[in-house]
Amino acid sequence: MSLVPMTELLKKAQQGRYAVGAFNCNNMEIVQAIVTAAAAEKSPVIIQASQGAIKYAGVEYIATLTKIAADQVNVPVALHLDHGSSFAQVMQCARYGFSSVMIDGSKFSLEENIALTKKVIEAVRLLGISVEAELGKIGGTEDDVSVDERDALFTDPAEAEHFVKETGVDALAIAIGTAHGQYKGVPKLDFERLKKIRQRIDTPIVLHGSSGVPDEAIQEAISLGVCKVNIDTNIREAFVKTARKILEGNLQEIDPRNVLGPARDAAVEVIRQKIRVFGCNGKAS
Ligand code: G3H
Ligand code: 13P
Ligand code: ZN
Numbered sequence: 029m030s031l032v033p034m035t036e037l038l039k040k041a042q043q044g045r046y047a048v049g050a051f052n053c054n055n056m057e058i059v060q061a062i063v064t065a066a067a068a069e070k071s072p073v074i075i076q077a078s079q080g081a082i083k084y085a086g087v088e089y090i091a092t093l094t095k096i097a098a099d100q101v102n103v104p105v106a107l108h109l110d111h112g113s114s115f116a117q118v119m120q121c122a123r124y125g126f127s128s129v130m131i132d133g134s135k136f137s138l139e140e141n142i143a144l145t146k147k148v149i150e151a152v153r154l155l156g157i158s159v160e161a162e163l164g165k166i167g168g169t170e171d172d173v174s175v176d177e178r179d180a181l182f183t184d185p186a187e188a189e190h191f192v193k194e195t196g197v198d199a200l201a202i203a204i205g206t207a208h209g210q211y212k213g214v215p216k217l218d219f220e221r222l223k224k225i226r227q228r229i230d231t232p233i234v235l236h237g238s239s240g241v242p243d244e245a246i247q248e249a250i251s252l253g254v255c256k257v258n259i260d261t262n263i264r265e266a267f268v269k270t271a272r273k274i275l276e277g278n279l280q281e282i283d284p285r286n287v288l289g290p291a292r293d294a295a296v297e298v299i300r301q302k303i304r305v306f307g308c309n310g311k312a313s
Contacts, residue, residue, distance in 0.1 A: 031098050033158040034106040034128040034256070035198045037072045038232035041255040046307030047246075050074035050108060050234075051299055052260035054081050057292040058267065059093045065299035067101040069309040074128070076110040078260065082117075091124035103312040108160070110258070118148050122157055130160040130201070138163075138187060145195045160256075163191050164203030166236045178205075182221055189228040199232045199256060204249075206237035209261055217245050219252060226253035234258065239265075243305045250306065259302055263295050270294040 037048050053059045053075050066073035075097075077090045091107065098105035108128040109121045118129045131148040133141035145161040152159060164183030183202040192200060202225055204218040215237075226233065235254045238246060239261035246257060271291040275281060303309050 029098055029102060029104060031095060031107050031125065031127040032104045033156055034074055034108060034160070035158040037074070037104060037106060038158075038199055038255050040072075040311070041308070042232055042253075044307075044311065045251065046311060047235075047250045047255045047257045048072055048074055048308055049299065049303050049306050050076050050110075050256050050258045051263060051302075052076050052078050052081065052110060052258070053090065053094070054078075054084060054264065056093055057288050058263060058295055059090075059097045061263070061267075061292045061295035062299055063097040063101045063103075063105060065296045065303060066103050066105070066312075068296070069300055069303045070103060070312045071303045071308045071310070072104040072106075072312055073303075073308075074106045074108050074256065076108040076130075076258070077121075077126075078110045079113055081110075087120050087124050087126075091121070091126060095125060106158075111162075112148075115144065115147060115151070118152065122152050122155055126157065128158040128160070130162070132162045132201075134162040134165055134201075134203075138191070142191060142194045145191075145197055149195060149197065158198040160199040160201060160234055161191070161195065161197045162201040162203075162236075163188055166201065166203045166207060178218065182218060183225060185221065185224040185228050188225045192229045192231045197231060199234050200229065201234040201236050204235075206235060206241060208237045209239075210265075211240040215241055215245070217241070217249060219248060222249060222252045222254070232256060239263075246305055247307075257302075257306055259299075262298050262302070266294040266298040267291045 051062045094107045107126045111132040133144040165181045232255045234256040236258045238257045271287045
């Protein structure tokens with residue numbers, strides 16, 4: 029199928045009380061793993077490209093690989109820019125056929141974040157491209173956060189309402205205690221805050237930094253309104269651990285296909301398992 033925007037996928041997920049998995053791709057094998065897993069689970073899927081992936085592979089490569097991958101399966105696939113860093117980068121992705129973008133203005137003041145998000149929406153909505161924004165600071169894996177720090181970093185429900193009203197954004201990433209990368213302990217999510225945000229906004233809510241969050245916590249977040257769940261680290265871990273095991277087991281191995289093929293299979297398994305946890309299996313039609 030050709031690429032689809034994210035909005036319809038998320039609206040359906042919101043109604044059906046499940047979440048669509050947004051999986052980060054970093055090379056051809058991971059792109060293949062994502063669509064293979066989605067097709068096996070008959071699930072819609074979002075393939076996303078991080079800043080690191082763009083630096084590594086370039087927007088054009090990622091867009092082309094993903095379009096080929098999407099054409100080979102019979103489930104809806106969106107191609108999404110993850111943590112878009114500037115208006116120019118959004119426009120570059122639009123030019124190469126991304127069906128969805130995130131503009132991450134979370135490091136700016138509220139009003140600057142609103143202005144940047146509005147500018148992006150104005151530029152790409154007519155092209156049928158969906159837009160995600162971020163409010164609050166998701167950050168990297170930090171140690172325990174104090175109550176005062178929580179209030180400073182986490183998404184404020186009243187600000188979320190104001191942000192959504194001002195921008196009309198298609199999806200909103202919120203900070204409720206998740207972080208990107210590997211966790212040192214078990215993350216504690218602020219479900220009360222999520223509830224309050226959901227009471228104030230109808231916009232699909234996005235959970236970043238979801239690798240390493242226990243399945244039950246993810247499901248609780250989904251029951252409270254999250255309908256896009258981002259996973260990167262768990263895929264990279266499965267991929268690299270498998271490649272490492274093969275290389276360590278056979279120091280004579282010189283064929284990359286014998287290393288990357290099983291790594292791809294391991295990524296497929298992780299992604300299939302996540303899709304089932306999110307309740308997205310069987311939701312392709
Ligand atoms: O945005 C979240 C990604 O997991 C970070 O990935 O290191 O490839 O930019 P990156
Ligand atoms: P993880 O790497 O923690 O899964 O986070 C992924 C993410 O949020 C991408 O935007
Ligand atoms: Zn993220």
